[in-house]
Amino acid sequence: MSKQIMLVVLLITTFFSCAFAQNDSVLQHASLETCVQYALKHQPLLQQSAIDEQTTEYSIKSKLADWYPQLNLDYNVQHNFQLPTSYFNSNYIKQGIDNTSSALFSVTQTIFNKDVLLAKRSAVDVRKQSKENTESDKINVAVNVSKAFYNVLLSQKQIELLNDDIKRLETSFKNAYFQYQGGIVDKIDYKRATISLNNSKAQLKSQQELLKSKIAILKNAMGYAADNSFELQYDTTAMANEVVLDTLQTLNYSNRIEYQQLVTVKRLQEANLQYYKWNYLPSVSAFGNYNFNYLNTDFGKLYNQNFPNSFMGLKFSFPIFQGNKRVYQTKAAELAIKRVDWDFVQLKNNINTQYTQALTNYKSNLNDYYNLKENLALATEVYNTIQLQYKAGIKTYLEVITAETDLRSAQVNYTNALYNVLAAKIDVQQALGTIKY
Structure with a gap:
C-alpha cells in the first residue's frame, strides 16, 4: 500500500514539474510586462551576462586565494647507475649514494604583494562592473522587446482595421451592385467598389505577411522558441492613457547605466595607477620548508632512515632598476x-x-497623436453621414469612396501615432535612465 502511495505522489510531482516547465517556456497570453520578464529570464544575451558574472566572481576568488598560505609538496625517488665524481686532494672521488628519495613540504605566506593587493582593493569594483554590464544588457533587452511588442500590435491593429474596411467595402459593393442592377446608377460605381475592395484585400495580405516577420523579431528579442506561439494581450484604452509623460523632468546623468559604468571604469583605472605606484615597494613573503631525505645503497631499505632538514625565513624582492x-x-x-x-x-x-x-520626437508624436485622434472622430462622423446620404440617393458613390478612404487613412494614421508615441516615450525614459530592471 505504501509503495502505491509513493508511486501516486511521484506521478503527481512529475506531472506538476512538467507542467511548470512547459508554462515556464511557453506564454499563453503575453502582455508587455510578461514578454519583458520572459526575455529577462530566457534571452541568450542575458544568460551569457549571468555566466559572465559568475566567471568574474570565480576570477576574483582565484586572485584573492593568493592571500592564503600556499602549501606545496615536491617528491622524488632517484637511483644512480653511476655516482658523480669529484676531484679532491689530487684524487678522483665518487660521491653520493646509489638510492635517494626526498619529500619537500613548503609553505609560503604573502605579506605584501602588489598583485594580490590590487585584487583585494578592486574586487568590489570588478563585481560592480560585471553587474552593471548585466544591468545595461537588461535595459537594452527591455527596450528592444517593448518596441518589438508595439510593432506586432501595430500590424495586428492594421489587420483588424483592414478587415473592418473590407466589411464596409463589401457592403458598399453590394449596395452599388444592387443599384446598378436596379438601373439607379451606371456600372462605374460598381467597378469603383470592386477596385477599392481588391486594393484592401491586397493590403490585408501584405500586412499578414509583415506580421509574421514582426512576430519573429519579437520572439528573437525575447529569446522565445520559434516553434512556440503566443497571443498578445493588451488593453488599447490603457495604452492610450499611458502616452502622457512628464516632459519637465530634469536630466540626471548619474541615472544612466552608461554613466555608472564609466564611474566604475575610472575607479578601476585609479586602482591600476596605485598598482603601478606600488612597484616602488618591495614584495614581502614568509616561507618555511621541511625536507625528508632518504639515502641507502640498498633500494629495499631506502626508507628505513630519514635525514631531514628544515628552515624558515622572510623573502624581500625589490627591483632596483x-x-x-x-x-x-x-x-x-x-x-x-x-x-x-x-x-x-x-x-x-x-x-x-x-x-x-x-x-523632441516624443512631443512631435504626441502632438500628431492628439490631432489624428480628432481626425479619426471627424472621419468616422463624415463617413457615417455620407453613407446614409448615399443610400438616400443624395450623395454619389465617389463621395462614399472618398469618405471611406479618409476614414481608413484616419484609422491607420491614428494607430501609427499611438504606437509611435509609445515607442518615443520609451526612448525618452531610456535617455532619462528611468528604465530599471
Whole structure:
C-alpha cells in the first residue's frame, strides 16, 4: 500500500514539474510586462551576462586565494647507475649514494604583494562592473522587446482595421451592385467598389505577411522558441492613457547605466595607477620548508632512515632598476585616467543629444497623436453621414469612396501615432535612465 502511495505522489510531482516547465517556456497570453520578464529570464544575451558574472566572481576568488598560505609538496625517488665524481686532494672521488628519495613540504605566506593587493582593493569594483554590464544588457533587452511588442500590435491593429474596411467595402459593393442592377446608377460605381475592395484585400495580405516577420523579431528579442506561439494581450484604452509623460523632468546623468559604468571604469583605472605606484615597494613573503631525505645503497631499505632538514625565513624582492619601466607605467596609468575624464565629457554630450532628440520626437508624436485622434472622430462622423446620404440617393458613390478612404487613412494614421508615441516615450525614459530592471 505504501509503495502505491509513493508511486501516486511521484506521478503527481512529475506531472506538476512538467507542467511548470512547459508554462515556464511557453506564454499563453503575453502582455508587455510578461514578454519583458520572459526575455529577462530566457534571452541568450542575458544568460551569457549571468555566466559572465559568475566567471568574474570565480576570477576574483582565484586572485584573492593568493592571500592564503600556499602549501606545496615536491617528491622524488632517484637511483644512480653511476655516482658523480669529484676531484679532491689530487684524487678522483665518487660521491653520493646509489638510492635517494626526498619529500619537500613548503609553505609560503604573502605579506605584501602588489598583485594580490590590487585584487583585494578592486574586487568590489570588478563585481560592480560585471553587474552593471548585466544591468545595461537588461535595459537594452527591455527596450528592444517593448518596441518589438508595439510593432506586432501595430500590424495586428492594421489587420483588424483592414478587415473592418473590407466589411464596409463589401457592403458598399453590394449596395452599388444592387443599384446598378436596379438601373439607379451606371456600372462605374460598381467597378469603383470592386477596385477599392481588391486594393484592401491586397493590403490585408501584405500586412499578414509583415506580421509574421514582426512576430519573429519579437520572439528573437525575447529569446522565445520559434516553434512556440503566443497571443498578445493588451488593453488599447490603457495604452492610450499611458502616452502622457512628464516632459519637465530634469536630466540626471548619474541615472544612466552608461554613466555608472564609466564611474566604475575610472575607479578601476585609479586602482591600476596605485598598482603601478606600488612597484616602488618591495614584495614581502614568509616561507618555511621541511625536507625528508632518504639515502641507502640498498633500494629495499631506502626508507628505513630519514635525514631531514628544515628552515624558515622572510623573502624581500625589490627591483632596483628596470630601465625606467615603472615610471613609464605610472605615466601611462595617469593618462588613462585623463582619458576617462574625457569619456565623461563625451558621454554627457551624447546623453544630452539623445535626450533632446528623444524628447523632441516624443512631443512631435504626441502632438500628431492628439490631432489624428480628432481626425479619426471627424472621419468616422463624415463617413457615417455620407453613407446614409448615399443610400438616400443624395450623395454619389465617389463621395462614399472618398469618405471611406479618409476614414481608413484616419484609422491607420491614428494607430501609427499611438504606437509611435509609445515607442518615443520609451526612448525618452531610456535617455532619462528611468528604465530599471
